[in-house]
Amino acid sequence: MPFDWSILLLDAIPLVVFVVVDSFSNMRYAIIGALCAAALELGYSLYRFGEIDEFSILSVCLILLFGGLSIKFDNPLYFKFKPVILSSVSAATFLITYALSKPLLLMGIDRYADVLPAQMQELLTQPHIRRVFERASLYLGFGFIVHAGAVAWVALHRSNWWWLLTRTVGAYLMLFIVALLATM
Secondary structure: OOOOOHHHHHOOHHHHHHHHHHHHOOHHHHHHHHHHHHHHHHHHHHHHHOOOOHHHHHHHHHHHHHHHHHHHHOOOHHHHOHHHHHHHHHHHHHHHHHHOOOOHHHHHHHHHHHHOOHHHHHHHOOHHHHHHHHHHHHHHHHHHHHHHHHHHHHHHHOOHHHHHHHHHHHHHHHHHHHHHHHOO
């Protein structure tokens, strides 16, 4: 089955809704809109893939938590810092597993190899490919630190639109740079 690129965009939809609604209304409606978009995302996942994955559930729960804090304290920074916290936790996970000589990407490859096509399984056992994934595990740790810092700074000092751009395009740019560096 070919990769469905729409899943990469699903995470951004609640953020886009938040920024657009906040531009024309207020923070409370923007967060409610983001929650509704996240609920629609869950419905789409269920329809398209026949299940709702743990990551989507976690994302909605975090939108609920940080959106609720933003509404309660009348401060949008709680909502805007959700990706900062996720990137920080991701960075720590990648760096700690790398320091323990168990790079996260290699653990994932080893754990889920049996669900991949035979050609892919063979490719992923080659030493030079495994070194690429090992380096990528380390570089992702540092990449997520940079992403968390950039999103935090933009959330504090720039508009919602800049925050959205840094959060979404910045994350994809970081992943591209990590992939490029890991293959060098």
